[in-house]
Amino acid sequence: xxxxxxxxxxxxxxxxxxxxxxxxxxxxxxxxxxxxxxxxxxxxxxxxxxxxxxxxxxxxxxxxxxxxxxxxxxxxxxxxxxxxxxxxxxxxxxxxxxxxxxxxxxxxxxxxxxxxxxxxxxxxxxxxxxxxxxxxxxxxxxxxxxxxxxxxxxxxxxxxxxxxxxxxxxxxxxxxxxxxxxxxxxxxxxxxxxxxxxxxxxxxxxxxxxxxxxxxxxxxxxxxxxxxxxxxxxxxxxxxxxxxxxxxxxxxxxxxxxxxxxxxxxxxxxxxxxxxxxxxxxxxxxxxxxxxxxxxxxxxxxxxxxxxxxxxxxxxxxxxxxxxxxxxxxxxxxxxxxxxxxxxxxxxxxxxxxxxxxxxxxxxxxxxxxxxxxxxxxxxxxxxxxxxxxxxxxxxxxxxxxxxxxxxxxxxxxxxxxxxxxxxxxxxx
Amino acid sequence: xxxxxxxxxxxxxxxxxxxxxxxxxxxxxxxxxxxxxxxxxxxxxxxxxxxxxxxxxxxxxxxxxxxxxxxxxxxxxxxxxxxxxxxxxxxxxxxxxxxxxxxxxxxxxxxxxxxxxxxxxxxxxxxxxxxxxxxxxxxxxxxxxxxxxxxxxxxxxxxxxxxxxxxxxxxxxxxxxxxxxxxxxxxxxxxxxxxxxxxxxxxxxxxxxxxxxxxxxxxxxxxxxxxxxxxxxxxxxxxxxxxxxxxxxxxxxxxxxxxxxxxxxxxxxxxxxxxxxxxxxxxxxxxxxxxxxxxxxxxxxxxxxxxxxxxxxxxxxxxxxxxxxxxxxxxxxxxxxxxxxxxxxxxxxxxxxxxxxxxxxxxxxxxxxxxxxxxxxxxxxxxxxxxxxxxxxxxxxxxxxxxxxxxxxxxxxxxxxxxxxxxxxxxxxxxxxxxxxxxxxxxxxxxxxxxxxxxxxxxxxxxxxxxxxxx
Numbered sequence: 001x002x003x004x005x006x007x008x009x010x011x012x013x014x015x016x017x018x019x020x021x022x023x024x025x026x027x028x029x030x031x032x033x034x035x036x037x038x039x040x041x042x043x044x045x046x047x048x049x050x051x052x053x054x055x056x057x058x059x060x061x062x063x064x065x066x067x068x069x070x071x072x073x074x075x076x077x078x079x080x081x082x083x084x085x086x087x088x089x090x091x092x093x094x095x096x097x098x099x100x101x102x103x104x105x106x107x108x109x110x111x112x113x114x115x116x117x118x119x120x121x122x123x124x125x126x127x128x129x130x131x132x133x134x135x136x137x138x139x140x141x142x143x144x145x146x147x148x149x150x151x152x153x154x155x156x157x158x159x160x161x162x163x164x165x166x167x168x169x170x171x172x173x174x175x176x177x178x179x180x181x182x183x184x185x186x187x188x189x190x191x192x193x194x195x196x197x198x199x200x201x202x203x204x205x206x207x208x209x210x211x212x213x214x215x216x217x218x219x220x221x222x223x224x225x226x227x228x229x230x231x232x233x234x235x236x237x238x239x240x241x242x243x244x245x246x247x248x249x250x251x252x253x254x255x256x257x258x259x260x261x262x263x264x265x266x267x268x269x270x271x272x273x274x275x276x277x278x279x280x281x282x283x284x285x286x287x288x289x290x291x292x293x294x295x296x297x298x299x300x301x302x303x304x305x306x307x308x309x310x311x312x313x314x315x316x317x318x319x320x321x322x323x324x325x326x327x328x329x330x331x332x333x334x335x336x337x338x339x340x341x342x343x344x345x346x347x348x349x350x351x352x353x354x355x356x357x358x359x360x361x362x363x364x365x366x367x368x369x370x371x372x373x374x375x376x377x378x379x380x381x382x383x384x385x386x387x388x389x390x391x392x393x394x395x396x397x398x399x400x401x402x403x404x405x406x407x408x409x410x411x412x413x414x415x416x417x418x419x420x421x422x423x424x425x426x427x428x429x
Numbered sequence: 430x431x432x433x434x435x436x437x438x439x440x441x442x443x444x445x446x447x448x449x450x451x452x453x454x455x456x457x458x459x460x461x462x463x464x465x466x467x468x469x470x471x472x473x474x475x476x477x478x479x480x481x482x483x484x485x486x487x488x489x490x491x492x493x494x495x496x497x498x499x500x501x502x503x504x505x506x507x508x509x510x511x512x513x514x515x516x517x518x519x520x521x522x523x524x525x526x527x528x529x530x531x532x533x534x535x536x537x538x539x540x541x542x543x544x545x546x547x548x549x550x551x552x553x554x555x556x557x558x559x560x561x562x563x564x565x566x567x568x569x570x571x572x573x574x575x576x577x578x579x580x581x582x583x584x585x586x587x588x589x590x591x592x593x594x595x596x597x598x599x600x601x602x603x604x605x606x607x608x609x610x611x612x613x614x615x616x617x618x619x620x621x622x623x624x625x626x627x628x629x630x631x632x633x634x635x636x637x638x639x640x641x642x643x644x645x646x647x648x649x650x651x652x653x654x655x656x657x658x659x660x661x662x663x664x665x666x667x668x669x670x671x672x673x674x675x676x677x678x679x680x681x682x683x684x685x686x687x688x689x690x691x692x693x694x695x696x697x698x699x700x701x702x703x704x705x706x707x708x709x710x711x712x713x714x715x716x717x718x719x720x721x722x723x724x725x726x727x728x729x730x731x732x733x734x735x736x737x738x739x740x741x742x743x744x745x746x747x748x749x750x751x752x753x754x755x756x757x758x759x760x761x762x763x764x765x766x767x768x769x770x771x772x773x774x775x776x777x778x779x780x781x782x783x784x785x786x787x788x789x790x791x792x793x794x795x796x797x798x799x800x801x802x803x804x805x806x807x808x809x810x811x812x813x814x815x816x817x818x819x820x821x822x823x824x825x826x827x828x829x830x831x832x833x834x835x836x837x838x839x840x841x842x843x844x845x846x847x848x849x850x851x852x853x854x855x856x857x858x859x860x861x862x863x864x865x866x867x868x869x870x871x872x873x874x875x876x877x878x879x880x881x882x883x884x885x886x887x888x889x890x891x892x893x894x895x896x897x898x899x900x
Contacts, residue, residue, distance in 0.1 A: 038619065038626060045619035045626065049561045049651055051530065075550065077633055077649040085647055087630040094617065094633070094651040097558035103527035104562040107478070123551060126502070126582045127521070134524035138478040158550040160644040161585070207518065211468045214743050217518075219511040222504070232584030237511075239504060241476050241518045328624070 022351060022389050023361025023403060025115070025304060026061050026376060028054070029072035030092040032369040033308050034322075036329035038092050040368050049096060051104050057370060058105040061112055064377025065391055067402045068113030070146055070251070070271075070363065073098035075119050076154045085154045090329075099131050099145075106139035113399030115144035115251055120191040121184065122150065122159045129198035129238055136243030141398035144249030144269070147192060149184045149259075178258075185258040190229040192250055192266040197225035199247050200410045201237035223412040245400045246407045253306070254287070255336060264290025268405060269302040271363050273337040280305055280357035300405055302360045306337035310367040311344060311375035318342050322367070337365060344379030352389060452837045452872050453712060453844030453886060454864075455495045455539070456488035459852040461505070461516045463748070464718065466738045466850045473853050475516045481525055482532045483853035491860035492874050494885040495537025495568060496529065497681075497846055498522050502546055503579045505781040507747055508756055512779075514744050516852075523555050530563035537882030539568035539661060544601035545575065545594065546583045549637070550644060552601075553608035556658045557650035565654030565881035570661035570681060573598040578780045595668045597641045602676050604637040604644065606657060609891075611635040614652035656891045659882050665693065674700035677711060678888050681846060684715035684821045690841025710889055712843040717821035719847060721858050725824045735850055736818040745813040751779045752791050752798075762810040766802050771795050826862035833863070834872055 031038035031045050038045040047053040054071075061069045077093055079086040098116035106114055114135060118128055128145070136143035156164045165184055171177045206221035225236035251269040254260050263270035264287045272287075274280035284303050291301050310325075312318040318341035326332050333339065340347060351362055364380075366372035384390035396402045458481065459465035466472060474480050485496050500522050505512040522540035529538055538559065542552055552569075560567040573594035580586050589597055616632040618625045636645035662669060662677035673680045674697060682693060698708045720735060722728025740748070742762030750757045754772040771791035802812045822829045836842050849855025867873035879885055 039621045039624065043621075045621075046617065049617075049653075051562045051564070055531075074649070075554075077647040089627040089630050090624045091626055093627050094612075094649055096561055096650060097523075097555050100523055100527040100555060100558045100562055103524045104531055107482070107528055107531040122548070124546065124583050124585070126584075127547070130521040131524045134520040137476060137520060138524065138528035140478070154646045158644055158646045159548050160642060161548070202518070209467055214468075214741050215513045216467055216516055217511070217513045219513045222511055222517075233581075233586065234584065235503075235581035237504060239501060239519050240521065 020355070020389075021391060022355055022384065023067045023302065023304065024064075024376075024381070024384075024390065025068045025070060025113075025361065025363040026066055026373060027070045027072065027306070027363050027365040028057055028061075028369065028373075029365070030078075030095065030369070032367050032372065033335070033365045034310075034325050034329070034333055034367040035091045035331075036325045037368040039328055040325075040371060042371055043368065044370075045092065048092065049094065051101075054096075054101050055105050055108050057373060058109050058112065058114075060370060060373055060377055062109050064373075064381045065394060066112060066377070066381075067361065068115050068144060068249075068399060070115045071098035071101050071117060073117040073119070074148070074152070074155070075122055075150065075158055076152055079154075083152050083154075099128075099135060102143070103135055103138055106135065106142070109139075109142075111142070111394040111397065111402075113142050113144055113249065113402060114139055115146055115249065115399075117146045117148050119150045119155070120147045120188050122155060122161070125191050125194040125232075126198065126234060126238070129195045130240040132195070132248050133199060133238065133240040133243040136245055136248045137240075141244035141400070143243065143245065144251055144399055145195070146251040146253065146271070147188055147267075148253070149188050151180075151184065172256075181258040185262045187231050188252075189262055189266050190227070190231055192262075193229075194225065194227050194234050195250070196247060197227055197411070198234070198236055198238040199242060200412050201225050202240075202242040203410050203413050204242055204246070207241065221413075242410065245398050246410065247400075249399050249403070249405075254283075257286075260286045261290045263287050263303075264292075264301060265294040265296070267301060268299075268400075269304060269403070271304050271306050272359075273306050274354070274357070275338045277354055277357040280354050280359055284358035300403075302403060303358065304361040304363045305354055305359050306363045306365060307347075307350075308333075308335045308337050308339045308365045308367055309347060309372055309376070310339075310341045311347065311372050311379060312341075313343055313375075313379060315343055315346075325367070333367075335365075339367075344375065344383045347380055348383045348387060348389070351384070352387070355389075447838075449870075449872050450837050450843070451874070451887075452833065452867060453714060454491070454493045454873065455497050455537075455714065455844070455846040456484055456493055456856050457497045457499070457716060457846050457848040458484055459516070459849055459855065460499050461501065461519060463515050463739050463744050464848060464850055465516050465852060466735065467516050467852075468738060469851060471854060472851055475852055476518050476520060478525070478528060480853035481520075481529055484849075484856060485529045485533050485536055487854075487856045487860050489533045489536040491856075491864045492877060493536060494844070495539045495566070495882055497570070498525060498540040499570075500541040500543065500572075501781060502543060502574075503582050503781050505779070506578075507750065507779045508758070512747070514741070514747060523559060526567070527559055527562055530559070530566065533566075535566070535877040535880060535885075537566045537568055537659070537885055538563055539570060539659070539882075541570040541572050541663075544571055544573050544598040545589055546579065546585065547601075549601055549604035549608060549642065550646075550648070553605045553648065554650045556605075557609060557648075557653045560653035560655050560658055561650070565883070567653075567655065568659035568661055568679075568882055570663055571598055571602060571677075572663060576780070595672055599672060599676065600639040600641045602660065603639070604642050606891075607635050607637045608648045609652070609657035611648040612650070612652040614656070617651050655881050655883050659886060659888065670697050671700065673697060673711060674706070675704050678883075679712040679714055679886065682713055682715045682842075684717045684842075684845075687836060687839060687841050690715065690836060691839060694840050694842065707889075709887065712886055712888070714844050714846050715821075715842050716846045716848055718850065719822040719829055719859060719863075720820050721824070721826055721829060721862060723825065725828055728824045728828075732820050732823045735820070736814045739850065740810060740814045740818050742810050745810040747779075748813050748817060749809060751782065752794050754778050754791065760809060763808045766795075766799055766809060766812065826859075826866055829859075830863050830866035830870070834867065834870060837872070 203221035633647040662673040
C-alpha cells in the first residue's frame with residue numbers, strides 16, 4: 001500500500017523513504033509531445049484517428065504496469081497559440097474525443113487506469129458525470145477524468161453561448177487577470193462538486209429488484225443533488241447508477257495559485273510542472289495548504305510531476321535526438337514541464353531525487369510515440385523495479401486501488417447503524 | 430424498388446415477380462419501461478458492460494444491421510416521486526457505444542442524443558470520433574425535448590417552447606452537417622518527407638448562424654469513414670415525418686397493423702421527392718416485440734405470461750394514471766376502471782415520459798377503454814394488458830419469420846428494431862431460430878457485405894452540404 005502523501009505533509013519531506021514505490025502515468029497526445037514527432041520513422045501519423053493506434057499504445061503502457069494513462073483533449077483544433085487558432089500545416093492537427101478513445105480501449109485492457117481530459121468550461125456536468133461513470137462501468141473500475149479549464153477564444157466561438165474570458169497571457173497577474181482566473185477555476189470547482197454529487201446520487205444498494213413489492217429500486221436511496229451555485233444549478237439524481245469505484249479519479253494539471261487551489265480542494269491527483277526538487281517542494285506545499293484549507297487533510301491527494309521525456313540507452317544520444325527533432329521542427333522545443341533527455345538510468349535517478357520533495361509519482365509525456373513510451377516500459381520500468389521503486393505486478397484491479405485510495409463512503413448514505421469502522425465496508429470493489 | 434436490383438442478383442422473387450426486398454434488423458437494448466421484465470430469474474444487469482456486450486455479440490452473430498440505445502436525461506417521476514416499478518438506470522450513450530466498438534467488428538452502433546440539451550460542436554465531435562473509433566458504424570437518433578423538468582439537470586437549464594423544438598433539431602442537424610463537412614477527407618497528408626501534415630491551412634473551417642445558433646471556427650475531427658453518422662428520427666407526428674423526409678436516413682417508427690404500416694410507409698416515402706430524394710434513401714424501421722414458441726399455441730401462452738410480468742397490478746394503476754392524470758393509488762387493479770374522467774390540461778402526474786406527452790385526447794381514450802372493458806368484462810389490469818401489452822409478433826419461428834417478411838414485402842416497413850423483453854439474452858433465440866429462416870427465404874443477409882452501417886442499410890453516401898450550396 002503506497003504511503004499517503006497527505007499523511008506526511010511538506011514539513012518533513014526527507015522522512016519519505018527512498019524505497020517508497022513511485023506511481024507512473026503516461027500522457028498520450030497525438031504522435032508525441034514534440035511537434036516533429038509525427039515525422040519519425042516509427043511514428044504512425046496516418047493512424048492517429050484509428051482505434052488500433054490508441055489500443056496499441058494502451059497495451060504497451062499496460063505491459064509496463066503503469067498506473068494510468070491520460071489522453072489530451074480540447075474543444076478546438078490544436079494550435080501553437082494558447083488561446084487562439086493558428087494556420088500551421090506542419091504539425092499534427094485534429095484529434096478524437098478523449099473520453100470515447102478511453103471507452104474504446106477499456107474492453108481491451110484490464111489493469112491500467114484510463115484518464116481522459118475533458119474541458120469543463122463549455123460542457124455539461126450532467127453529461128460528463130454519466131460519461132465518466134459509464135467509463136468506470138466499461139473498464140470495471142479504472143476510470144478517471146482530468147478536468148481542464150479553457151480560456152481559448154476559439155472554443156468560446158465554437159459554442160456561442162458565453163463571452164470570452166478577459167484573459168491575456170501577459171496579463172495573468174494583473175488584478176483583472178487574477179479575477180478571471182478565480183472565476184473560471186471557481187466554476188471548475190463547482191463543476192467537480194456536481195460530478196461528485198452525481199456519482200454519489202445513487203447509493204450502492206439502491207437497486208433492490210424486489211419482486212415481492214414490485215420495486216426495482218429503493219427510491220429512498222436515490223438522491224436529488226440540488227446543487228445551486230452562482231453559475232449554474234443541477235437537480236439530479238444521475239441517470240447512471242453509482243460507478244464501481246464509487247468516485248472515479250479526478251485529476252487536474254496545475255501551474256499556479258488558482259489551479260493549485262482547485263487541485264487541493266477538489267481533486268485526487270494533481271499534475272504539476274516543477275523544474276527541480278525545490279520547485280516540487282514549493283508546489284507540494286501549496287497544494288497541501290489548499291487541501292488543509294478545504295478540510296481534506298485526511299484524504300490522499302497525489303501530486304505527480306510532469307516531465308517531457310526523450311530517452312535513449314546510449315549516454316548523450318537523447319540530447320542529440322532532441323536537437324535533430326528541433327531542427328526538423330524548425331524551432332527549439334519548449335514546454336511548461338521540464339524536458340528530460342537521457343538514459344533510463346538517468347531518468348530513474350532524477351525521479352528518485354524529485355520524489356524526495358514530496359511527489360508521489362510522475363506523469364511522463366513521451367516526446368515521441370510510440371518510441372519514448374517503449375523506452376519507458378522496457379527501459380525505465382525495469383530500472384525502477386531493480387531499485388525497488390516500482391511494482392512488479394499490478395496489485396489492484398481498480399484505479400483507486402492502484403493509487404492506494406479507498407472506495408469512498410457515499411456522502412448521501414446514512415452512516416452504518418453499528419459502530420464498525422467505516423473503511424472496512426468501503427474498501428474493495 | 431426498381432433500383433435495388435444491382436446488388437441482389439441471387440435474391441429470390443415473390444410470386445408476383447417483384448424482387449424481394451431485403452429486411453433490415455436491429456437490436457434495441459431493453460429500455461426503462463415496463464416492456465423490460467426485470468423480475469424474471471433470467472433477467473440480468475441493465476448497467477454492467479457485459480449485458481451490452483452480450484446483446485451486441487448476439488446481434489452481430491445474427492448479422493443484424495445495428496444495435497440501438499435509447500436515452501432519457503432525467504429519471505422518471507410519478508406523483509412527485511421517482512418511478513420505481515420499472516428498470517431504472519442507464520449508461521451514457523456515447524461511452525457505451527464506443528466501448529461496444531471494441532467487442533464488435535461490423536455491427537452498426539446507434540444511439541439517441543438529444544438536440545435540446547447539447548451543443549452541435551460537442552455532439553459532432555463525439556459522433557465523428559465514434560465513427561472513427563468504429564470504422565464507420567455510428568448512427569444518431571435525433572430527439573428533441575422541451576420540458577423544464579429535464580432542463581433542471583443542465584446548467585443551460587431552461588427549455589424550449591414546444592413549437593420551437595423541431596426548429597432547433599433541424600438547425601442542430603444543419604450545424605452538425607456543416608461541422609462534419611468542414612473536412613473533405615483528403616486534408617491529412619502526414620507526409621514525412623515534405624513535412625506537410627495537412628494539405629490545407631483552413632481545414633475544418635466552419636460557420637453556422639440561425640435563430641438557435643451562432644457558431645464559427647475550426648472543427649477538430651477530420652472527416653470520419655461515413656462522412657457523418659446515419660441519422661434516425663423517431664416519432665410519427667406531422668412535423669416529425671417532414672423532418673425525417675428532409676433530413677433522416679431512417680425512421681424509428683411505431684408498429685401497428687399491416688394497413689396502418691402501409692399507410693405510414695406510403696405517406697413518408699411520398700414526401701421524399703420534394704427533397705430530391707429517392708424512396709430507398711429513407712428506411713422505415715418500426716420498433717417491435719416478439720415471443721417465440723415451439724407451437725403457435727405455446728408462444729401465445731408464453732406471451733400471455735410475459736404480459737402479466739410486464740403489467741403487474743401496480744404497473745396497471747400507474748399506466749392508467751398517466752392517461753387519467755390523477756392519483757389513482759386507491760384503485761383496485763382487479764376491479765373496474767375509475768368512474769371519474771381524466772383531468773384535462775397540463776400533465777402533472779407523470780414526468781419524463783415521451784409516451785405521456787404523445788397521448789392524444791385523454792377523454793376519448795377513457796371512453797374507448799371503458800367501452801372495451803365493459804364489452805370484454807376486463808379489470809383495470811386486464812384492460813391495460815389488452816391495450817398496451819400485446820407483443821407485435823407471436824408464434825413459431827416460421828410464423829414470425831413469415832409475418833416479419835410480409836410486413837416488409839407489402840411495404841409496411843423496411844425492417845424492424847427488435848426490443849427483447851429480457852436483458853441480455855432476450856435476442857438469443859430469435860438469432861438462432863428466426864434469422865436462419867429469413868436467410869433461407871433470401872430476404873436477410875448471411876454475411877455482412879459492407880463494413881459501414883450506411884452500407885448495411887443500402888443508403889447513398891451523404892451529400893456534402895458545401896456541394897449543395899454551390900450548386
